[in-house]
Amino acid sequence: MNKITRRNFVNGTLMASGASLLPFKIRDSQAAMSGLDSPYYPPALTGLRGSHPGSNDRAHALAWGRRSAESSMTQLSETYDLVVVGAGISGLAAAYFFQQQHGTEKKILILDNHDDFGGHAKRNEHVINGNTYISYGGSQSIVEPKYADQVVLDMFEDIGINLTRFNSAYDLDFYKRHGLGGVTYFNKEVFGQDKLVQHPYCNYPNYVEGLLGGRLSHEDAAAAAPLSEKGRTQLLRVLNGGLHTLNVQEADLQDYIDNHSYFDYLKNNLGVDDPGVLRMARHSGLDWGNYSTELMSIAEAKSCGAMGFAPKAVYDEDNPYIYHYPDGNASIARALVKKLISGVARGSNAEALLLAQFDYAELDRPGNPARLRLNSTVVNVRHGSDPASASEALVSYVNGNQSFQVRGRNVVMACYNMMIPHIVSDLPKEQAAALSLQTKSPFVYTSVGLKNWRAMKDSGIGVAMSPGNMHQAVLMDFPVSMGGYKFTDSADEPCVIQMISCPFGSFGAEPEAQFREARYRMLALQFNDYEEEIRCHLSGMLAGDLFDFDRDVASISVNRWAHGYTFGGPGDSVRRGRQRFGRITVANSDSAPEADAKAAVMMAHRAVSELA
Numbered sequence: 001m002n003k004i005t006r007r008n009f010v011n012g013t014l015m016a017s018g019a020s021l022l023p024f025k026i027r028d029s030q031a032a033m034s035g036l037d038s039p040y041y042p043p044a045l046t047g048l049r050g051s052h053p054g055s056n057d058r059a060h061a062l063a064w065g066r067r068s069a070e071s072s073m074t075q076l077s078e079t080y081d082l083v084v085v086g087a088g089i090s091g092l093a094a095a096y097f098f099q100q101q102h103g104t105e106k107k108i109l110i111l112d113n114h115d116d117f118g119g120h121a122k123r124n125e126h127v128i129n130g131n132t133y134i135s136y137g138g139s140q141s142i143v144e145p146k147y148a149d150q151v152v153l154d155m156f157e158d159i160g161i162n163l164t165r166f167n168s169a170y171d172l173d174f175y176k177r178h179g180l181g182g183v184t185y186f187n188k189e190v191f192g193q194d195k196l197v198q199h200p201y202c203n204y205p206n207y208v209e210g211l212l213g214g215r216l217s218h219e220d221a222a223a224a225a226p227l228s229e230k231g232r233t234q235l236l237r238v239l240n241g242g243l244h245t246l247n248v249q250e251a252d253l254q255d256y257i258d259n260h261s262y263f264d265y266l267k268n269n270l271g272v273d274d275p276g277v278l279r280m281a282r283h284s285g286l287d288w289g290n291y292s293t294e295l296m297s298i299a300e301a302k303s304c305g306a307m308g309f310a311p312k313a314v315y316d317e318d319n320p321y322i323y324h325y326p327d328g329n330a331s332i333a334r335a336l337v338k339k340l341i342s343g344v345a346r347g348s349n350a351e352a353l354l355l356a357q358f359d360y361a362e363l364d365r366p367g368n369p370a371r372l373r374l375n376s377t378v379v380n381v382r383h384g385s386d387p388a389s390a391s392e393a394l395v396s397y398v399n400g401n402q403s404f405q406v407r408g409r410n411v412v413m414a415c416y417n418m419m420i421p422h423i424v425s426d427l428p429k430e431q432a433a434a435l436s437l438q439t440k441s442p443f444v445y446t447s448v449g450l451k452n453w454r455a456m457k458d459s460g461i462g463v464a465m466s467p468g469n470m471h472q473a474v475l476m477d478f479p480v481s482m483g484g485y486k487f488t489d490s491a492d493e494p495c496v497i498q499m500i501s502c503p504f505g506s507f508g509a510e511p512e513a514q515f516r517e518a519r520y521r522m523l524a525l526q527f528n529d530y531e532e533e534i535r536c537h538l539s540g541m542l543a544g545d546l547f548d549f550d551r552d553v554a555s556i557s558v559n560r561w562a563h564g565y566t567f568g569g570p571g572d573s574v575r576r577g578r579q580r581f582g583r584i585t586v587a588n589s590d591s592a593p594e595a596d597a598k599a600a601v602m603m604a605h606r607a608v609s610e611l612a
Ligand SMILES: Cc1cc2nc3c(=O)[nH]c(=O)nc-3n(C[C@H](O)[C@H](O)[C@H](O)COP(=O)(O)OP(=O)(O)OC[C@H]3O[C@@H](n4cnc5c(N)ncnc54)[C@H](O)[C@@H]3O)c2cc1C
Pocket: 059, 085, 086, 087, 088, 089, 090, 091, 111, 112, 113, 114, 118, 119, 120, 121, 137, 138, 139, 140, 141, 142, 143, 329, 376, 377, 378, 379, 414, 415, 416, 419, 423, 443, 444, 445, 561, 563, 564, 565, 566, 587, 588, 589, 590, 595, 596, 597, 598, 600
């Protein structure tokens, strides 16, 4: 039996056959990455990914006021026209716009603390039975491109993102062909028995285009739920509920639902007090809501598909949720990197790049106008002289245990906005205070490589809501085939499934307090804790002979995003925080604040334009 052991995963394991994980070696302080041994290929790493172990150590030491033990600073003789802090979509787009506005010969350095580029838009690869299966480790799809600014659409076109391609690449018939719909898994630990009910209880799964609805009526689904009799009665009341149960005039309805709490509505209007039903309601918004539903108004809960509102299509017909590359928005990041550093891979558009080999040793090649340096946490940015008249800024970063300093005539901070006060040491106090108020919510996106998905098909699972588990949703990957990559069409074949966790803090606490609590809990867990949850979860949900965790699971990537969706800050703190300061401007989706790739691009465009 091919048993998975903790050793396979812990801290990231290179799964590609014959490959080994090779540490960065700084052979030449002028070119931190040019000495990269081949093959250095982080998308193939499994285990703890996302903000992988070590990636935030330097930043946390800064934020928490601990001194780090790096050796003395090496001042590199490198001066750039632009230094970008953060290689997420915003940072990469900032480099792209700078080249557009000032010429492709301009010297640009992009620094990121992770071992891979893309920020939240990360690619996961799983090698199963010798073949590579692609998935996403964070940012999933291009959302509502219909509403994209022309700036974004032009950039997409220029880097080879063809939106019309998804009309045929996304297999809308897949779920119907395989009988996959929205279901709910109740686990034994919380609900007393492991039970799968063919009804999603909430609207969340409806964003998956083509997914079948629940097979059961509300009545049958409520009767099948492993709740007390009182709980089942209350659940049915919620499922049959909706705005019509509110005794409010049509003209006053919007105002009412904007200003009344969803949980008060459940308790007072629908008489719900069963802990199982309230738990289902709390976990029904997930990452459509950013925070747990007990903090939401009725209107917010309704718009994020929380339990009790009639299932509806999340997107309109002209705006389907189909803009998904097999590696999610990592394809945007890859296309941007290819545009900036042409030698990194072969392929003239995002689709052609999907299966292209990326040569990471090219990223930081001396002589290239644009360079991308990974594993490099920026710890200080300051102007060499009076910010109002300075002609450059000094940028210090830590790579391994060594500190380096480069010079930038311009700097775009495309990292997490709340980190900027800890990094830009001469920032005015007011601006620093505004940036400190910004926050983000934590998430875990886990991709699991399965040797076959017979048990998923047999159970009719397209999306499973799991209100009792750490991962509150389990879903088949999106059925997209393109660029020579073929999505599975037989349950006997391997595939990658996704498990999504939106960890919450203490019930009723303010969002920021919940984020903090959940973030620390998330970071304290080791890989084997996550693996154990996934083992229990999948084994309980996929009961019967068709699934055996040790036999059927090939690989796991737990993408922890301790700092995930941007949540912004109070008042106009976002705008005050993102102001230009001397040679430094501020990008990142935090500056919008909108957890959206389009916003990340727009903020890059704004930040670069401010440098002019
Ligand atoms: C799990 C998840 C799913 C998402 N799904 C979607 C989706 O489907 N569609 C969508 O449009 N959006 C999605 N988003 C929102 C996503 O945040 C944005 O779309 C976008 O990718 C953000 O890009 P960014 O460059 O602004 O920030 P980030 O991606 O966060 O990039 C910032 C980079 O800066 C780095 N950095 C931070 N501090 C330093 C430092 N001191 N030195 C060097 N580097 C540093 C960070 O580590 C990171 O790599 C998702 C987000 C998450 C977390």
